Amino acid sequence: MADQALQEHNELMERDIFAPKIPEEKMHSSFQQIRSDKEHTAARRLMNEVFGYFHDTDKNFIREFQSNGFSPRVFELALFAYLHEQGITPDRDHPAPDFVTHEENPVAIEVTTTNPPQGIKEENDPACIPILPEDMPEANRAFVFQLGKALRRKLEHRDASDRAYWEKPHVQGTPFVIAVGAFHDQHAQLHKMHLVAEYLYGHRDILGHDESGNITVTRETIKTHLWRDKEIPSGLFKRPEAANLSGVLFSNAHTVAMFNRIGTEFGYGPHDVALCRLGSAYDPAPNASEAQKFGYVVGDRAPEERENFSEGLVLFINPWAATKLSPQALPGIPYFEMGDEGQVISMLPAGFLPFDSKTIAFEGEHAHDLARYFQLAYLGLIPDSEH
Template identity: 60%
Template sequence: MSRDLFAPIVTDEQAHHLFQRVRTGAPHAAARRLMNEVFADFHDVDKSFVREFQTGGFSARVFELALFAYLREQGLIPDRSHAAPDFAVLGDTPVAIEVTTTNPAQGSEPDDLEYAPLLHDDLPEADKAFVFQLGKALRRKLTHRDASGRAYWEKEHIRDVPFVIAVGAFHNQNAQMHVVGTVAEYLYGQRDVFTYDTTGKLTITADRVERHESGGKSIPSGLFQMPEAKNLAGVLFSNAHTMGMFNRIGAESGYGPDGVAICRVGTAYNPDANASEPRPFAYVVGDRPPGEQETFAEGLHLFINPWANRKLSPQALPGIPFANFTHGRLVTMVPNSFQPFTSKTFVVEHPQAQQIARYQQLLFLRKLPSEGAER
């Protein structure tokens, strides 16, 4: 018997507003079909996934399902026979993954991502506040203990397996505009500084970051080097694994209905060795050739902790960029030429949806110097 994530099992009053928005209607039809296909192979060990997906855990469960889709896409079959951590991939290059998200503060605006503006009113301050959200999410998992007093990495079935925390950004309407550089600064306690010499050649130097400050609060930088993180082998970060990703990949798979078009705009890795800024991109979903279509690996970034007790091999989580701190420098390896940093999805429902989407594509590229992107 097939399982339908979108068949309500809770009342309208209990249902999350984003679940209510996407469970019916043509704009999200592709996402619904693809998510149900992925969920068909997903073992819900504690039988709570659907209820959480339909209520307050909507965004976190979307992120978890997208990570499962990534693992399956890479031919990795996680052990889902235990409730925690969320994924245990065993074999020659094992890794255990616990999933978490940055979440809205209690009483704040809900994580309504669909109608968020392109840019935060105060981007530098938003980045500073994001570090606190990231630190809180990571420490929540590092300090967690089960009923027997065991941490995630102390559980018998993953003993001696490198432990990774996967973090998705969902704490406010602009959460997914934060780029991986901010995450790296907090984890490694180092910031890259880009300058050009008189010939126009790019020079990169490193500045030590001692603390992060926001809203009158201060926390130390360099989480990976702290004693509390000695069992944290790495952090897997995403600002892209949302309902929009399922919608785009589903549409590229032919699941989108007539009269609906999707335009994706954003910024991506710039392969120019002399570039200090990402490059813009914009495309209408369905235009990319089969070999270049979106995968669930896009938008994932792995940060390896070189000071961890159990070392993590980058081959444990293949197909994604990974960063490591070697010889006093932060080095990032990018496996593919197209690696998005931030993006936003526009879904158009109209008899001339394709024409409108192409107009949005051109409009974004023309206005990019004065606008940014998120999600």
């Protein structure tokens, strides 16, 4: 019995992505922070639960998750959870691309992330991180540059046999998609999907209103994107190097915070930890041209309104790709495609559609009261005299 118990314990530890597998000095700072923090209890339990049915093809997931591959592995695990929610079992028999599905509308997905510039140290203390960047336009320019860098890195990649992802035998003829998550700085999750669309399609829509109050749209062509002394061409989808890129799957939400929120709604978190989620979302009101604020305390919403792993994903379809992608290959999420007259059309599902968000944790006996107060203050529902 003792031997069996020891074997079961060892097997459990092998599947525990938070059990140290590398020396502490080599651990990623974010991994070190969340592996023992009380406020991340729900995230740890849910991430381990998802990893329990995740096939680790190259046997490197845990080591990379604990070290310099932390952000890409978090994003990869969250994408796997999304596919699982949709009833899709991806082929994980090959190390690359990360996911290949064989449904009625197949797709091959390679996962990547925007990463901090070399030499820039991440700041992990929430008390030191302002809610918004000091210069949002500059932050948006940096985001587009990091997005382009991450996508080009995957398009240029070749394996030991000098094959691109779409040239591998098990991928040929299957639409190829790069999934990119925003992780390049502490405000990465604030950048909205329209910036991705502008870079991929090479034009932006400027919204206005006519004399009757109806929305008007003026299209502006974009040739290049500038950031500091760097310049990259716009319209990646139109460029020759993207001929085999069928689409881009983007997220600014699939982070540890998402695992923490969903895990908390499952009841995996301590009773004295409360999470308050704040952000902006799509406004379905007629002629609305601005996002609307939202704020809620995780666990307060009705069961049918609770978050899932499809939330925050957006699919951009390349109309010029050699292999066409059906939006049904990645169901349940918004997608962008090109209309007959060259306009970019967004197809948005009904219901709550967040554009960006931040999650703030409160701990202690009155954590939930503080979180609800913070929520109301953010939404402007508390008079200034009571702040």
